[in-house]
Amino acid sequence: MYKYEEISNSLKKTFTSGKYQPGDLLPDQEQLAREFSTTRMTIRKAIQALVTEGVVYTKRGAGTFLRKDYKLKERDLEASIDKPFGTTVTYSGRKVTSKVLGLDARLPTEQEQEKLLIGPGEPVYVIRRVRYVDGRVYAFEHTIMPTKIATITEKVLEGSVYQHLREEKHLQIAGSHRKVYAIKATTEDAEALGAEIGDPVLAITQVSYTDEGEPFEYSTSHFPYQNSSITADIVIKP
Incomplete structure (x- = not known):
């Protein structure tokens, strides 16, 4: 941090x-x-x-x-578009927990190679987990991360991945490029978020970078519409 x-x-x-x-x-x-x-x-x-x-x-x-x-x-859970710090830091002072749904490793797809600037023979983690804030469902995360970045375990995923990367690997996170859009809930969303199939879901896809410009994460997070929102404060300078 x-x-x-x-x-x-x-x-x-x-x-x-x-x-x-x-x-x-x-x-x-x-x-x-x-x-x-x-x-x-x-x-x-x-x-x-x-x-x-x-x-x-x-x-x-x-x-x-x-x-x-x-x-x-009384603050709502807000899907962050301007804070590249992760859920734990974004909601500092509140109870942030995780439920790990899957942790596997495989070779990357062509799209993942393009997003992460890696070769076809460089393995990646495939991470699926649900994040909770104060016991409420916050997001369903699907993350692709090169295995060369760090050793990721289920114990790490139960806490903060970003904190692990900073403290254990001294990785300096510079920021993310994010795309925000809406989708309809899938069967996977229904299981992870408790949503109804076809419900509106807020989605954020991002590529996160180190301070050296190296992409280390390609992820998509889905947020239930009932308790998620995005707020932007616009500052106009003369």
Whole structure:
């Protein structure tokens, strides 16, 4: 986990602990930089992460404020299109669990070779799991990952794959290219998500990259329509 992510998680807990009321002015970046013994640039990135998550908002010349409509316990599960951190970090402070449906290895298809920039003889993991947030179904994930990236076990899949890649393999994750679209629930979705066949399902297909530009994951996640949404905060700068 990057330092700004750690600071963002810490600030979120502080800002939403009850110490501050919705609409309150929050400490300025210089004060926070001193408190965390870091730079204003790092604090700025941490604050921006909270802006995109809908926790705070900023006003030019006035400072950073806790959003008046932010309620930690009542927030919907939102399919993330702007956070390349994984479910565990996106929902830090909430209980994130996994149910592993499948972990296999095989040779890649032509499409997988193209997406991951690998050869036909380079094996890949095929990972299928359901993710839960606070006991509620969050997503059904189908992931293809080159086996050369890291050793993946069912124990790893029960937790955070991204955290495993960072801590065990020192992999620096730069971001993802994502496509968001809608589909109808399949038999597989019905089993994994508890959906009815034909129900609308939100799908996100992504290719994730390291900071060196190497693709390490090609995945598609399906989200049940009943408790998933996408929210985007648009900031217009003069």
